[in-house]
Amino acid sequence: MKLDILGSGPQRTSTGTRGETVPTVPSAETAADTVDVTSLLERGRTLATPVLRAAVDRLAPPMDTVAAYHFGWIDAAGNPSDGDGGKAVRPALALLSAEAAGAAPEVGVPGAVAVELVHNFSLLHDDLMDGDEQRRHRDTVWKVHGPAQAILVGDALFALANEILLEIGTVEAGRATRRLTTATRALIDGQAQDISYEHRERVTVEECLEMEGNKTGALLACAVSIGAVLGGADDRTADILEKYGYHLGLAFQAVDDLLGIWGDPDATGKQTWSDLRQRKKSLPVVAALAAGGPASERLGDLLAADAKSSDFDSFSEEEFAARAALIEEAGGREWTAEEARRQHTIAIEALDTVQMPDRVRAQLVALADFVVVRKR
């Protein structure tokens, strides 16, 4: 049992130290325990990255350079860099997706690349809209190259994603592009909800989950169906794979929300208390506010005052730490850890309703386990 991230219960999470192992999933023993997730992620990266780089090379200057900076292939001065290209969960899923339909993993590569392009289109635009200055331990594109390039290169990556798929020219490629478009629309809906929630005093847990399903669930779902669709899978199979991916995405996001408050900046590449600084109505916050009780009420009063405060931008570490402690005391941290476990379970159970090679099934389970134990 390797899963040890979401904590084994309240007694673990009550220490609340930032950067410590966060919250936990005790899940059933499966063949997943023998899967080497690092190799799976590595395979996704190895097969998809050259095709992704070739796609980005199609962009006209200076967009190719700006995109290469965003992906971490060069630094701000234009020198080659082996920067952090992210966890590469989506490419790994897209290749397994092809295999789930009985196709070779290579069949999933254009899907992996298209999903990565859409994911990074959304990062470029979201970082600008949200005013985020850091991503993957480096200054964001709008900080380095200006807002216009962030908009433009984001647009270009979105267009490129469709181009990569449609140039395959098959009926399957058209179906895959349609699924990617649906996921992209959900992604945009989620960002719209995220922005509007930041201006509201209260957001319900249901609204937050819907937003996170749009922002994270939909594209992970597409990553898990796109390879299968390119490999000729029918819509029912693709839909079930998407169900696994969607709930995996919700588990992923619940963990992200925990890391966004209690994550170790050295591991996440974000500022301390990152989500609190941005007034994000993330799951721990909305769950804490919905919980009731003295800590919940004190937190509510504090956040309401913060929303009107002109000093917010100069808050000290201690002021954010105090808010994090109240979120934890009101139960928001444990509720979110439990939600991650719940979504992880739904994701894995969805796989039971579709036929696929045992090895692929074990690998998908192992990836789901990985998603909830990661620290960055």
Next chain:
Amino acid sequence: MKLDILGSGPQRTSTGTRGETVPTVPSAETAADTVDVTSLLERGRTLATPVLRAAVDRLAPPMDTVAAYHFGWIDAAGNPSDGDGGKAVRPALALLSAEAAGAAPEVGVPGAVAVELVHNFSLLHDDLMDGDEQRRHRDTVWKVHGPAQAILVGDALFALANEILLEIGTVEAGRATRRLTTATRALIDGQAQDISYEHRERVTVEECLEMEGNKTGALLACAVSIGAVLGGADDRTADILEKYGYHLGLAFQAVDDLLGIWGDPDATGKQTWSDLRQRKKSLPVVAALAAGGPASERLGDLLAADAKSSDFDSFSEEEFAARAALIEEAGGREWTAEEARRQHTIAIEALDTVQMPDRVRAQLVALADFVVVRKR
């Protein structure tokens, strides 16, 4: 001969008064003279607008409202408005495109809507990148609803364009989407060039034409092929229709560049000397700079000084008028008018190499004539 926009020669354009009939195409007498262009544009608007509105209604709040404002269907306060929705040249072309392939005009409607969505996606993003505050006589979306909504709703319209086409589910729809994607990539390349040229002291006429081909030619080309492709036309026919559309786009843009300096603000909905205020390296400017001679050199010195001037933003009407007069004296206005005529001719000649009903051919010619005589 109705064409009287591009002036009949230097003696006409030398008055240079803003808002006056700008520059002229004396083209051969054709059946086009009997075509009612107003009705053609009206038909495009009548058939495409309800489908466009239904598509925009799919957007989640507040994006649906922001988009409705952008399209002129509501005002900034949210009240219904019959604002200026643009000239609607592209929808008219998309319906004629279907008819060129022998299909009913209705077959081109999803194509018309998809092209309009992509066009407006690019307007939303470009206005923000360029800092343009006015479009179609109203404040731009980023001015009214903020930069984040301009980015987000632009993204949503782009995604919606693909969705509208791909949900048709046919092989033809996949081909149409691929052509639209190619056009969108060109659009983005053109905007990248446009931005980079604003920071350069000199841009060649060739670079300017390439940029304008990307920014305007490619999507007009797609409007003229997309209906035909949806109607089952082969790639050769679609390519020829795109050639007509591409050169029509270049003619259109040359006229736009004339209107951008000498257009009547009441007709264009833009500020006086709009393109000069934005330091646009538009065709009249680059042609004047390339012409040589005293006026050309004085213009070059002046623009070079302007580029370094900290007072540029507070320049008076007279200062811009002086620059416009130099551009005209150096021959930039007449060269651009001649270029519009040249592109108009190439566009119309392309139609000779493809079979289509005579009525449709005459209508395409009439639309080309309209594009070069418009005042807004």
